[in-house]
Amino acid sequence: MNVSYINPFIQATLETFKTMLNIEAVPEEPRIKQEPIPTYDVSGVIGLSGDAKGTVAISFPKFMALKVVSALLGVTLKEIDPDLTDGIGEMANIIVGNAKQHLNGFHLSISLPNVIVGRDHTLVPRKDISTLVIPFKTEMGNFSLEVTLKTN
Amino acid sequence: MNVLLVDDSSTMRRIQKTQLENFGVDKIIEAGDGEEAMEKLETSMPIDIILLDWNMPVMDGLTFLKEVRKKSEYSKVKIFMCTSESEKPKVFEALQAGANNYIVKPFSPEALKKKLEL
Ligand SMILES: [Mg+2]
Numbered sequence: 001m002n003v004s005y006i007n008p009f010i011q012a013t014l015e016t017f018k019t020m021l022n023i024e025a026v027p028e029e030p031r032i033k034q035e036p037i038p039t040y041d042v043s044g045v046i047g048l049s050g051d052a053k054g055t056v057a058i059s060f061p062k063f064m065a066l067k068v069v070s071a072l073l074g075v076t077l078k079e080i081d082p083d084l085t086d087g088i089g090e091m092a093n094i095i096v097g098n099a100k101q102h103l104n105g106f107h108l109s110i111s112l113p114n115v116i117v118g119r120d121h122t123l124v125p126r127k128d129i130s131t132l133v134i135p136f137k138t139e140m141g142n143f144s145l146e147v148t149l150k151t152n
Numbered sequence: 153m154n155v156l157l158v159d160d161s162s163t164m165r166r167i168q169k170t171q172l173e174n175f176g177v178d179k180i181i182e183a184g185d186g187e188e189a190m191e192k193l194e195t196s197m198p199i200d201i202i203l204l205d206w207n208m209p210v211m212d213g214l215t216f217l218k219e220v221r222k223k224s225e226y227s228k229v230k231i232f233m234c235t236s237e238s239e240k241p242k243v244f245e246a247l248q249a250g251a252n253n254y255i256v257k258p259f260s261p262e263a264l265k266k267k268l269e270l
Pocket residue numbers: 093159160161205206207208
């Protein structure tokens with residue numbers, strides 16, 4: 001599996017957490033999974049089309065999603081509500097859009113964000129593509145970036 | 153200074169609104185897509201600067217930008233793209249279409265302040 005395209009997404013994730021939340025996100029060893037089911041409770045998903053097709057998801061445990069969006073808004077969110085899903089969707093939009101500038105030679109269009117709550121969803125039910133999962137550690141908790149891409 | 157803030161994300165609008173208030177911007181008007189932004193622009197002049205997201209439902213930022221630039225009554229309104237779209241061809245496309253400046257998300261409050269020359 002060619003994973004060189006993954007670095008721009010990692011880079012954009014680090015930069016987004018640093019600039020928007022002022023926290024360090026530390027990437028850990030990536031792993032591959034066959035079933036594109038989100039790892040955690042709340043996932044912001046962006047569809048990609050163009051030179052590569054697929055999805056990029058940023059997946060948070062509920063407690064961390066609440067912390068992240070609370071910090072962004074300067075309020076305390078306690079439940080999964082439209083404010084929370086909007087914030088997680090926008091984080092996904094920023095990370096994926098920002099990664100595009102480092103994907104030299106790839107022309108990609110991104111979809112509007114979708115936010116999935118719960119783990120009983122399959123993102124891209126395709127047998128021919130696997131999902132690369134990059135776990136991240138932060139002081140707010142652990143989350144993952146999940147890239148399911150088929151390059152042309 | 154009066155600012156029209158256009159972004160489909162309510163989170164992003166709240167973040168930017170707080171920043172603009174801290175910079176002492178007089179009036180901040182919000183819209184969630186290009187179509188709503190056009191209505192707000194028509195009814196809220198004078199507007200000095202439009203902060204404009206690119207990826208939005210109904211009417212995206214680039215389409216809105218082109219529409220505004222067709223109308224001479226808004227020729228003095230500055231339009232700053234404020235988007236996660238980050239590749240050079242995208243920046244070029246927006247500047248060609250009449251954007252005055254381009255800010256890539258994520259950005260710090262300081263970066264926004266500097267761009268707005270406040
Ligand atoms: Mg947007």
